[in-house]
Amino acid sequence: MSVVGEDSPIAGEEQKWTCKKCTLVNSGRSLVCEACYGSKLRSVTINHDMTLKKGEFWSCSKCTLKNALTAATCKACKTKKVDYEVAMNVGLAVGLPSRSRSPRRGGSKKHTVTITTGPYQPWQCMICTFENTKSHVICDMCQRMREDVNSIFPKDPPRLTQEEMSNKHWNYIVRYCKLKKQSYVDDDFPPMPTSLYYNPTEVKDSHTIKWKRLRDIVVEEDKDLPWAVFRRPQPSDISQGRILGVLGNCWLLSALAVLAEREDIVRAVLVTRDFCPQGVYQVRLCKDGHWTTVLVDDYFPCDKRGHLFYSQAKRKQLWVPIIEKAVAKIHGCYEALVSGRAIEGLATLTGAPCESIPLQPSSMPAPAEEELDIDLIWAQ
Incomplete structure (x- = not known):
């Protein structure tokens, strides 16, 4: 019977654990994650609590649902997770070496964005004012998407106003009547x-x-x-x-x-x-x-x-x-x-609220009717 030492490579391999917060694979000797300092105990313990705690979720930019970090798409609207890798494919990553322009894939509209050169620069979240030094796209504090990145994504066309819809309907009827030569x-x-x-x-x-x-x-x-x-x-x-x-x-x-x-x-x-x-x-x-x-x-x-x-x-x-x-x-x-x-x-x-002001008493006054104050009426 052979005993494997605690410091042997075999024991280290068997005791490796994956951080639930950042998914980094850590050695068995580490009690906290080497990247995000997340607790080993929380990662290796089976937790039935369905409530996602701070740092364990990402907020969907479309429906704002909080999804687990391991989820690639939103559980509600199926929107893809916007993280660093996705941002690189779209051409939105900031602070990376200069790359050639490439069209966005998987969309009906093509967007080309030039990636800035130079070292990575920290950015301040416009929602919680936290200064981020690690994440490029999502705030580490409030999990909100970076504003200047969010503005690049194509948005749904604005709804037609009621007047525009009415004008469109009117033009359609007039064209149809002209075509059929009828009123x-x-x-x-x-x-x-x-x-x-x-x-x-x-x-x-x-x-x-x-x-x-x-x-x-x-x-x-x-x-x-x-x-x-x-x-x-x-x-x-x-x-x-x-x-x-x-x-x-x-x-x-x-x-x-x-x-x-x-x-x-x-x-x-x-x-x-x-x-x-x-x-x-x-x-x-x-x-x-x-x-x-x-x-x-x-x-x-x-x-x-x-x-x-x-x-x-x-x-x-x-x-x-x-x-x-x-x-x-x-x-x-x-x-x-x-x-x-x-x-x-x-x-x-x-469409304005209207009020009726009597200028003379009614011919058949009610018992509870107040006496008219002429001076007050004209003052109003």
Whole structure:
């Protein structure tokens, strides 16, 4: 029976251990890792604690999940670990001898970055301000990726804004209508009785309403003028229609009259500011606190003579009937516009919070109603 000495090479080979922190293989005589000074006991002991401690993980640059150092890809989003070796392949390592430019592999876009020459320079983390002297890419303290390296990676294209998406949608519809040589018809708000009333079968209205396109609408005043969305809008341009008060949407027309004092605000509501031969118009409204772009066609309710039945504007302007139709669409039908408050119309058109201040006491005051203070009202 032979006894192997403690200092023999065979014993040293059998007792080598791998550091869990930096994966360096250390000799059996070392009680701490020769590279990172990690504990041998922690590396050789079976640890069932799933919580990764500081220095035992790397943070994914995409989803920020903390992964074990031994994991090559993120467990959540499968993003590859960005370490020193990966940085060298991409051409992002800093402080190494100069190398030729090479395109990035494995990506649809190619990037070439010149690697700086000279000795390795320490860098300060912009998150925790720790000065790193070992790691080139990831901070040794907070495990965050180096900012100047992270900015080189290609990012996802920014989302299209709502206005850009609306403009793209509008252009697509116009091109399709030109190709088919036809005018646009809004399927979501069709020229049918369901767009006029909640329950068309229960309506006992003696008025005959027909849907007509803009080119077929009869106009007695200024009939020689071409149709236009704007002609320097003024509050006096707004009219309730041939039968006054038939719809009962004075609250909306009052809000439009206020907006007409500022042409720039009216233009902000109308996304489509020029006459469209294909009959495609977009209106920007605020519904329940969220801005939405409403798409409408140029079908409008008319009487049996072909005149506009509801609201209209003088000098053959379209901004009043178009906005009225868009508001009717977001609320379901034209009947939904019956009765309302001017502050509701202002909030829909501007998106701003509105407040109503009474200037005189009501004809039937409530028991808890406070007496009006005229001086306080005008001070506000």
